[in-house]
Amino acid sequence: EDQVTQSPEALRLQEGESSSLNCSYTVSGLRGLFWYRQDPGKGPEFLFTLYSAGEEKEKERLKATLTKKESFLHITAPKPEDSATYLCAVQGGSNNDMRFGAGTRLTVKP
């Protein structure tokens, strides 16, 4: 069965303090790994898709990387507006549906 584990569960950073979020996954036949941002009471907002080990994607202060077992979301010099829950999801195996990890709640203090 597909499994997605995110760590840490919560992360508090000072503005400008760079860090990384981890997503470990187990899936047979990975078709895609996805990162989303979710603000309280809102639907997830799509950030990145990674398809194969070694692939990297960047968007503003965010950079996502992928290996055969995990993905990292690197946040460089974060700002308070980056505060949100970041969700990782995988698609693969016998189902085409997307399975989500529990998320990392990021708080960036000014």
Place this chain on the structure above:
Amino acid sequence: DTEVTQTPKHLVMGMTNKKSLKCEQHMGHRAMYWYKQKAKKPPELMFVYSYEKLSINESVPSRFSPECPNSSLLNLHLHALQPEDSALYLCASSQRGPQGYTFGSGTRLTVV
């Protein structure tokens, strides 16, 4: 149009009521999804429609009944819900294949 629109945004219903949640997209996506999300938990898949046909039903109780009238619309009919069904209900759409989903803002459902 790059949005998924969900209505209503908030819904309070009694356990004997019948109500419907609506979802609409005009991006030409041929796959549409219903997810349920409890507070501080990840979204849980309920139903998947592909080309207007139900393709995945994650053993959801029969008090939830999905409907896909056409490729742009998705409904979730609710009947005889329980208080534990209170949650954020999210609709999403995508092209088929490993593509990111576009989510709506959700319907916050409270069952009293």
